Amino acid sequence: MTAAHPSAAHATVLELQGVHKLFGDNHVLRGVDLEIASHEVVVVIGASGSGKSTLMRTINLIERFDDGRILLSGDDITDPAVDVDKVRARIGVVFQHFNLFPHMRVIDNVTLAARKVHGIAPDVARDRAIGLLETFGLGDKVRDYPDRLSGGQQQRVAIVRAIMTDPELLLLDEITSALDPMLVGEVLDLVRDLKNQGSTILMATHEMSFARSVADRIVFMHGGRPLETGTPEQIFDAPREPETREFLARITHR
Amino acid sequence: MTDRTAAWQPSALELDRRLHRRRASRRSVLIALVSTVAFAAIAGWLVVTSPNWEAVRQTFFNVEIAAESFPRILEGLWLNIRVLFFATIVVAIVGTLLAVMRSLRGPVFFPVRALATGYTDLFRGLPVLIVLYLVGFGIPGLNPEVRIPVAVLGTIAISLCYSAYVAEVLRAGMEAVHPSQRVAARSLGLSHAKTLRLVVIPQALRKVVPALMNDFVSMQKDVGLISVLGAVDAIRQAQIVQATTYNFTPYVVAGLLFVALSFPMIRLTDHVSARMATREQTGGTV
Numbered sequence: 020m021t022a023a024h025p026s027a028a029h030a031t032v033l034e035l036q037g038v039h040k041l042f043g044d045n046h047v048l049r050g051v052d053l054e055i056a057s058h059e060v061v062v063v064i065g066a067s068g069s070g071k072s073t074l075m076r077t078i079n080l081i082e083r084f085d086d087g088r089i090l091l092s093g094d095d096i097t098d099p100a101v102d103v104d105k106v107r108a109r110i111g112v113v114f115q116h117f118n119l120f121p122h123m124r125v126i127d128n129v130t131l132a133a134r135k136v137h138g139i140a141p142d143v144a145r146d147r148a149i150g151l152l153e154t155f156g157l158g159d160k161v162r163d164y165p166d167r168l169s170g171g172q173q174q175r176v177a178i179v180r181a182i183m184t185d186p187e188l189l190l191l192d193e194i195t196s197a198l199d200p201m202l203v204g205e206v207l208d209l210v211r212d213l214k215n216q217g218s219t220i221l222m223a224t225h226e227m228s229f230a231r232s233v234a235d236r237i238v239f240m241h242g243g244r245p246l247e248t249g250t251p252e253q254i255f256d257a258p259r260e261p262e263t264r265e266f267l268a269r270i271t272h273r
Numbered sequence: 274m275t276d277r278t279a280a281w282q283p284s285a286l287e288l289d290r291r292l293h294r295r296r297a298s299r300r301s302v303l304i305a306l307v308s309t310v311a312f313a314a315i316a317g318w319l320v321v322t323s324p325n326w327e328a329v330r331q332t333f334f335n336v337e338i339a340a341e342s343f344p345r346i347l348e349g350l351w352l353n354i355r356v357l358f359f360a361t362i363v364v365a366i367v368g369t370l371l372a373v374m375r376s377l378r379g380p381v382f383f384p385v386r387a388l389a390t391g392y393t394d395l396f397r398g399l400p401v402l403i404v405l406y407l408v409g410f411g412i413p414g415l416n417p418e419v420r421i422p423v424a425v426l427g428t429i430a431i432s433l434c435y436s437a438y439v440a441e442v443l444r445a446g447m448e449a450v451h452p453s454q455r456v457a458a459r460s461l462g463l464s465h466a467k468t469l470r471l472v473v474i475p476q477a478l479r480k481v482v483p484a485l486m487n488d489f490v491s492m493q494k495d496v497g498l499i500s501v502l503g504a505v506d507a508i509r510q511a512q513i514v515q516a517t518t519y520n521f522t523p524y525v526v527a528g529l530l531f532v533a534l535s536f537p538m539i540r541l542t543d544h545v546s547a548r549m550a551t552r553e554q555t556g557g558t559v
Contacts (some may be wrong), residue, residue, distance in 0.1 A: 079460055108462025118457035132461035135471060182462070272398045 031093070032057050032188050032219045033078065038087035040073055046075045048084065049243035052263055055188070055221055060214050062230040064254075065225045066266060071223040074240070075192045079112055092187055099159030108136050110183030115193045117173045119165040119180070126154070126161045129180045137184050144183075151179045169265070171202030175209055182213065189213065191222040207233075227270060231255055239263045335522040340522040342514040349510035350530050353496045356506070360492065365433040373469060375444050389440070396437035401495055405430045409502035424506075427499030435492050442484045446477030483549065486542040493535045497510045497527075507531070507546030 033055040040048035041122055047070045055061050063071050076082035078089060078105045080096065089097045096106045098192035119128050152158055153219065155175050165173055174194055179190060191210065195203040207229050214220065214233055224230055230237060237254040239247040239262075247260045258264045283291070320326060374382075374389035396404070408430040413421060450473050458468040479486075500508040507530055511523035 045514065081456055081460060104459075104462050104464050107460055110460075112457075112460040114453065114457065117451060118453045120457070120472055120476075131471065132463065135467055136462040138545065 020155045030057050031055070032059075032091070033221065034090040035078070036088040036090075038074075038077060038084055038089065040070075040082065040084040047243055048077065050087070051244055053245060055219060056095045056221055058217045060218075060220045060222065060233055061238060062234035063221065063238045063240055064225070064227070064230060064266070064270075071240055072192055074224060075100050075112070075190045075221070076129070079110055079190060080106055080186075108132065108184065109183075109187050111150055111189045113174070113181045113187035113191045113194045115190070115196050116169070117165070117177045117197075119173055119177055121165055121174045123164075123261050124161070124175050125165065125168070127159070128165065128176060129183055131183050132180070139184075148179070148183060149169060150182065152176075152262040155179060155212070156205075170198045171205045174198060174202075174206045178206070178209055178213075182218070187219065189218050189222075191220060191224070193223050193225065195224065195226055209226045215235065225270065227255070227267070239266065241266070298364040331520075333521050333525055335520055338514070338518055338522040339518050339526050342511065342526055345510045345514065346507050346523060346527050346530060347507055347528075349507035350534070352424060352504060352506040353499075353531075354534070356424055356431065356499060356504075357493060357497045360428050360431045360435065360496065361489065363428070364435045365490070367432065368434035368443055369474070371436060371440035372443035372447060375440065375449050376469075391439050393437040396434050397441065398475050399434070401431070401434050401498055402501065404434050405498055406431065423502040423504040424499060427496070427502050427504050431492065431496055431499070435488060435495075435550060438488050439485065442481050442488060443474075443477060446481035447473050449480050450476045474518055481543055486538060486545065487491075489536050490538050490542065493538065494531050 031054055033053070035051050035053040036226065038048055038051040039046070044162045050072060051070075054059075065071055065072065073082060077084045080166070084097075087097070088095060091106065091109060093100070094185065120131070123131065129139070129148040129152065130144040133147070134141055147157070149161060151163055155178075157172060157175055157179065159240040160172060160176070161169060165176065165263075168176065168195060178191075179227065194210075195206050200201075203215070203226065207226065210222070210229075211233055221228075221233075234251050237249060237251050238245045239254060239258075239260070241247075241260075242263045247254060247258060254263065323329075370387045371393060374385050377386055377392070405427065409423060409426045412429075413419075438532060447469075454472055454476065456470055458472040459465075465473065497506065497508045500506050500512065503509070505513075507527045508524075511527040514523040515521055
């Protein structure tokens with residue numbers, strides 16, 4: 020939208036400028052501009068195929084994109100000279116299918132990045148991990164392997180793994196979509212806790228009531244770009260665009 | 274009545290089903306037993322009643338010669354075991370390196386990838402015996418001043434061949450690890466190398482353990498081929514006895530020793546495979 024203003028860089032955690040992504044002929048992201056301030060929770064909604072997941076993967080540099088710029092706390096992370104591993108280490112990601120490492124115990128899953136990427140001493144990492152796991156009701160699962168845990172527990176472990184090293188930004192990509200309805204609540208409660216602790220979160224979800232209660236801002240993705248952005252009240256109660264109205268009508272009357 | 278399981282008694286219906294299953298399995302065991310015994314008896318009878326059986330028995334199953342040659346052959350087997358030990362270490366290292374080289378992506382790594390691919394193609398195609406000749410007589414030919422023990426040359430040749438097999442097995446295992454695991458690891462900031470070492474290879478190994486053990490069993494007997502270079506191993510010892518007595522019993526003794534050597538590994542492989550199969554069938558819980 021506007022040019023980057025360095026003076027405000029400390030308050031803006033993430034800034035996307037005209038990001039494009041094509042899969043062959045399929046133009047998935049068509050010039051995405053987006054800004055996320057520190058401590059802000061932004062929820063991305065939109066139909067499947069609207070580019071939500073691609074957007075997440077692009078920010079994390081897992082997906083190579085075709086045009087535009089992405090700034091993380093003022094640093095241009097799309098500069099070819101940037102060390103992508105260092106960038107990824109500053110962003111926490113939680114996936115739809117948890118993607119825990121099945122050959123590692125919960126504690127090793129959670130402390131892996133701290134030990135092997137951030138160079139934190141194993142006993143320090145361990146203490147912090149156990150503290151976090153206990154806070155989120157997983158204190159008795161520390162020594163278990165992921166396949167012994169329920170989906171909700173696995174996803175909570177995945178969230179702890181993502182926040183373990185205090186990332187500047189948390190990307191939550193439809194983290195409840197693969198869960199039993201009974202287990203969705205425990206995961207969303209954890210996200211609410213993270214918001215209250217001041218995390219900066221970009222989250223894609225189909226849980227509209229949760230989006231309404233937690234989001235500072237809602238972004239409605241349509242046709243590869245944010246079609247409408249606003250507070251939950253603006254988007255859910257008085258959507259301006261006909262596409263937004265149609266999407267909300269469909270998803271709430273499923 | 275506090276213990277709920279104690280209160281449950283199988284119904285008449287279930288008892289009837291169990292009785293039926295027991296009867297069916299008893300019948301199956303009986304059929305299998307009778308047919309096995311009958312087959313063994315017929316095969317044995319055919320051999321023993323053949324016109325020249327007595328001569329063959331003398332040449333291949335001579336108890337005295339077996340007893341006499343046994344200590345020498347056992348001593349030779351010790352060389353095979355040592356060769357096996359070192360070859361296993363070399364194969365583990367080289368095989369892993371090759372598998373990693375073949376799995377590197379991007380145009381930058383084309384030469385490395387091509388080298389590894391060429392290597393595995395070549396050494397999986399070449400008969401072990403020919404590699405043994407090439408290494409065993411080719412390498413010493415390069416510089417006659419330096420004398421390399423034939424057992425070492427044999428170890429090199431066996432390692433060359435089996436590294437190619439093991440590399441392919443490992444590569445298959447690495448490809449079987451779901452890409453989302455790599456994505457998760459890279460998202461944490463782990464480098465490509467750390468992702469391979471900490472996330473991909475440990476999971477790949479688990480998937481290919483039975484296949485690797487099978488290759489190990491195969492290598493256990495192929496170390497016997499180093500005898501063609503003149504290394505005094507179990508087979509060579511058998512050959513020495515055979516040359517003086519004109520009796521083939523020592524070969525049978527050596528063969529049985531190789532079987533005995535591989536037997537524990539074969540059983541272990543079966544056990545591991547069976548355990549993995551049941552684990553997969555029951556839906557992933559240990």
